[in-house]
Amino acid sequence: MPLVVTIASRQFRSFFNGPTAYIVLALVLFSLGFLFWETFFLYDRASLREMFNLLRAILVVATPALTMGLIAEEKRTGTIELLLTMPVTDRQVLLGKYLGVLAFFMVLIALTFPYAITVATLGPLDWGPVFSGYLGLFLQGAAMLAIGLMASTISDNQIVAFFVGLMLIAAFAMIGMLLPLLPVPIASIAEYVSFTYHFDGLSRGVIDLRAILYYLSIALIAGLIALRSLESRSWS
Amino acid sequence: MVESDVMIRAESLSKRYGEAEALRDASFAIKRGEIVGFLGPNGAGKTTTMKILTCFIAPTSGKASVAGCDVQLDPVGARKNIGYLPEHNPLYTEMLVTEYLEYAAAMRGIRGNDAKRRIRAVVEETDLGPKFGAEIRELSKGYRQRVGLAQALLHEPPILILDEPLSGLDPNQARGVRELIRELGRERTVILSTHHLPEVETTCDRVLIISGGKIVADSTPQELKRSQGRETLALCLKKLDGFDGDAFVRAVGDAEEIRSVRPVASEEPAELHFEIIPSERGDARERLFHEVVARGGVVLGLERRGGGLEDIFRSLTGGKERS
Numbered sequence: 175m176p177l178v179v180t181i182a183s184r185q186f187r188s189f190f191n192g193p194t195a196y197i198v199l200a201l202v203l204f205s206l207g208f209l210f211w212e213t214f215f216l217y218d219r220a221s222l223r224e225m226f227n228l229l230r231a232i233l234v235v236a237t238p239a240l241t242m243g244l245i246a247e248e249k250r251t252g253t254i255e256l257l258l259t260m261p262v263t264d265r266q267v268l269l270g271k272y273l274g275v276l277a278f279f280m281v282l283i284a285l286t287f288p289y290a291i292t293v294a295t296l297g298p299l300d301w302g303p304v305f306s307g308y309l310g311l312f313l314q315g316a317a318m319l320a321i322g323l324m325a326s327t328i329s330d331n332q333i334v335a336f337f338v339g340l341m342l343i344a345a346f347a348m349i350g351m352l353l354p355l356l357p358v359p360i361a362s363i364a365e366y367v368s369f370t371y372h373f374d375g376l377s378r379g380v381i382d383l384r385a386i387l388y389y390l391s392i393a394l395i396a397g398l399i400a401l402r403s404l405e406s407r408s409w410s
Numbered sequence: 411m412v413e414s415d416v417m418i419r420a421e422s423l424s425k426r427y428g429e430a431e432a433l434r435d436a437s438f439a440i441k442r443g444e445i446v447g448f449l450g451p452n453g454a455g456k457t458t459t460m461k462i463l464t465c466f467i468a469p470t471s472g473k474a475s476v477a478g479c480d481v482q483l484d485p486v487g488a489r490k491n492i493g494y495l496p497e498h499n500p501l502y503t504e505m506l507v508t509e510y511l512e513y514a515a516a517m518r519g520i521r522g523n524d525a526k527r528r529i530r531a532v533v534e535e536t537d538l539g540p541k542f543g544a545e546i547r548e549l550s551k552g553y554r555q556r557v558g559l560a561q562a563l564l565h566e567p568p569i570l571i572l573d574e575p576l577s578g579l580d581p582n583q584a585r586g587v588r589e590l591i592r593e594l595g596r597e598r599t600v601i602l603s604t605h606h607l608p609e610v611e612t613t614c615d616r617v618l619i620i621s622g623g624k625i626v627a628d629s630t631p632q633e634l635k636r637s638q639g640r641e642t643l644a645l646c647l648k649k650l651d652g653f654d655g656d657a658f659v660r661a662v663g664d665a666e667e668i669r670s671v672r673p674v675a676s677e678e679p680a681e682l683h684f685e686i687i688p689s690e691r692g693d694a695r696e697r698l699f700h701e702v703v704a705r706g707g708v709v710l711g712l713e714r715r716g717g718g719l720e721d722i723f724r725s726l727t728g729g730k731e732r733s
Contacts, residue, residue, distance in 0.1 A: 180516040184502075191504040252500030256561075259464040259496070260517040261489045408468040 177262050181270025185244070186277045194239065195278065202229075202236050203285060210289065220297030222290055226307045226377050229286065230369070233318060234347045238339030240278060241322025242332040244271045245404065249330035264404050268397065272323055279315050283308065303379035310376030313389035314369055318343050320396035327403040346392070415441045417491075417569055417599040418463060423472035425458050425623075432458040434623040435472070440616075442568070445595040447610035448603035450620035451727050456603040457497055459620070460573050463601075464494045477568060490518075493562030497573040499555055503547035507538060507557055510546060511564065518565040532560040536590060552583030559590065570594060572602040576609060588613060607723060621727040634722055643686040644674075645698060646711035653707045655682050662701050667692035681710060 189195035210225045217224065248254035257267055293299050325339035326332075350370035353361050365371050372385040418440040425433040433455040440446050448456040461467045463476055465485035473480065479487035502510060511532070515525040533539055536556040541549055546557060555575065562570060575591060576584045584606075592613055594600065604610060610617050611631045619627040619634075627634060635641075647653070655673060662671050667689055674683040688694035695712055702709050 176521075177517060177519070180513065184513050188502070188504065251503075252496060252498055253502055254500075255461075255466055255496040256494070256500055259466050259489055259492070259494045260514075261486045261519070262517065263486065407466070 177260075178266050178270040178273065181257075181262070181267060182273035182277065185271050185274025189240075189274075189278050194243065198236050198239050199282060199285070202232050202282060205232055206286065207289075214293075220293055220299045222293060222299070222304050222307060223377050225286070225289060225293075226311060226373075229311060230314060230347065230373065233315060234343050235340065236282075237279070237315065237318040238322045238325065238336050238343060240275055241319055241326050241339060242336040243326065244275060244323055245326040245400075246329050246332045246335040250332070265401060268323065268327075268400055268404060272320065272397065275319050275323070276316060279319060280312070283311060283315070300379070303377060306379050306381050307377045309381065310373050310385070313376075313386060314373055317346075317369075317389045317392040317396070320393035320400070321346070324396040324400040324403065327400045417442050417444075418474070418476055418601070420459070420463075420474045421472055423459065423462060423469045423474055425455075425462065425467070426470045431623050433462075433469070436620070436623075436625050437472075438618060438625065438628060440599060440601065442599055443597070444616055445592075445600045445602070445614045447614035447617045448601060448620060449605075449607070449610055449617055449723060450603075454620045454727070455623040456620055457573055458623075460494075460571050460601070460603065463488075464492055464571055465489055490565070491567055491569050493565070493567035493570045495555075495558045495562050495570075495572045495575055499558040501546050501554060501557060504545070506545055507542055507549075510557065511560060514561045515564050520565060528564050528566075532563045535563060535594075536560045537586075550583070552579055552586065555579060555583070555587050556590075559587070559594075563594070568598060570598050570600045570602075572600065574603055574605070576604060576606055619723065619726050626726045627722075641688065642715045643688060643694060643698070644711070644713050644715055645684040645686060645702075645709070647682040647684070647702060648708040648710055649680050649682050650707065653682075653705060658701065658705060658707070659684070661705075662686070662698065665694075665697050665701070667694040667697045 206225065206228055209228050213224065245254065248257060258264065290299070290304055294301075321342050322335075322339040325342065326335040328338065329335050346367065347369050349364050350368035353365055353368075356364055366388075372382075372388050375382050376385055416439045418438075420436055420438050423433055423436040424431070432453075436455070436459060448459065450456050458467075462469050462474055462481060465481045465488055468482055473482075475481065476488040477491035479485075479491070481488050502513075505513070508529070511529045512525060515521070515528060520528055533542055536559050538553070538556050538560055541553050541557075546554065549557065559572075559575070562572070572591065576587055579587060588609060591600065591602065595613070602609075602614070615630060617627070617629065617631050617634060618625055647655075659671055659673060662668055669687045669689040671684055671686045674685050676683040686694060686698065698712065699709060
């Protein structure tokens with residue numbers, strides 16, 4: 175476990191050594207602030223639901239940008255060979271990388287707290303849905319980052335990793351929009367795998383165990399595929 | 411050879427990448443304290459062998475063990491005993507030297523005061539002191555190589571695996587790193603791969619020549635030279651009326667220091683040329699000189715030709731090497 179923490183903390187600190195993380199932070203907060211406050215006063219309601227929905231849309235692009243370098247960059251520079259010849263298992267390496275980017279993601283989410291506080295000063299804010307909404311955001315982020323990590327293992331090119339991650343994450347995020355076009359039996363399955371279906375409950379204040387399990391299973395499955403992909407260097 | 415003295419053992423290692431066969435049936439055993447050079451053309455299988463020993467990739471077939479740990483069954487155990495400098499010496503260039511060494515120490519499970527003590531020790535060993543606080547990206551190649559070596563030494567590994575530790579260094583840097591490796595090899599088992607043949611002659615106790623995925627030679631540099639080296643002597647004499655070349659050839663041919671001697675056609679009318687293959691006993695040059703003088707001849711020239719590791723390497727690897 176201490177090794178996982180060492181890997182995670184190096185990863186976390188490395189975000190602040192390059193420009194990518196700062197760009198992502200700035201773009202997320204700027205676009206969120208602009209889009210949210212632009213319409214906030216039109217709705218005239220002290221609620222953060224709109225902010226959560228915007229944030230989830232922005233994160234579809236932001237999370238693969240955070241994860242694209244996790245493994246791909248180590249492959250490109252060759253440091254992957256140093257990392258994987260340390261006395262660690264592949265699983266510890268992936269877990270460390272994942273926790274590192276998850277920690278950075280939590281910093282990103284925490285930077286939106288001032289919005290919640292601002293909204294609360296403007297009107298009577300119901301804190302229940304705010305807490306469950308943040309929980310949903312964390313869970314959905316965890317699933318998105320795991321998918322992004324998986325995409326990062328397949329290439330030594332960050333751009334490839336970014337677009338593969340973006341496509342997969344966008345598929346989960348947008349499948350809900352296609353529902354009216356799908357035949358009924360498929361539509362109900364598609365609805366169940368979509369992020370939107372599970373997030374809606376959470377953003378209304380309903381903490382549903384099925385939603386939690388859904389996000390965690392996606393993260394786990396993506397993580398297992400990432401592990402397979404990383405191990406495949408041995409038999410390729 | 412006592413079994414426990416074998417630090418690295420490879421049995422019939424093979425590795426295929428798709429259709430390409432990178433390593434074919436390689437077997438060797440390396441003892442504690444040996445410095446072994448892997449020599450071979452690019453793509454011969456040197457790096458593949460090292461990647462298997464450090465458990466970065468698995469062999470397609472065959473077995474290998476490092477310090478008694480099977481590389482496939484106990485990779486973490488094997489890695490604990492190895493300090494590794496991969497090819498091209500990859501580093502996290504955005505980190506400071508000190509940060510990087512702290513990170514590497516933590517990855518090796520060395521923490522707190524132990525980490526401080528070990529970092530101080532390796533910085534001293536690799537002479538990194540003046541660059542301790544520098545960013546790795548700002549360092550010259552020679553210093554980067556030292557950072558890579560320092561990282562490999564942190565956990566005091568009994569085995570060092572260095573993939574082309576001298577490539578890309580200028581002669582001064584190379585000399586420094588070479589001396590360091592020789593120093594490190596005093597108490598450790600070292601495997602290094604190189605294109606630079608004189609390195610093997612001066613640094614290594616033993617040399618494995620790998621070509622086309624196979625080990626084509628395994629011996630000491632001296633032995634290799636003796637068994638494979640066709641060292642010849644080229645003798646040039648002044649053509650004198652009183653000097654009988656045929657009698658000279660007969661007399662010298664019987665000497666124990668000399669295996670064979672034959673006259674060679676000369677472009678210079680005033681000179682006699684001979685090609686002599688020395689035997690392993692005594693010094694043929696001394697004998698030749700005395701024979702010539704005793705017969706009233708005059709030596710104009712005597713030189714050694716071929717027989718260096720360079721020639722052996724070329725003949726064993728089919729002249730395919732690129733360095």
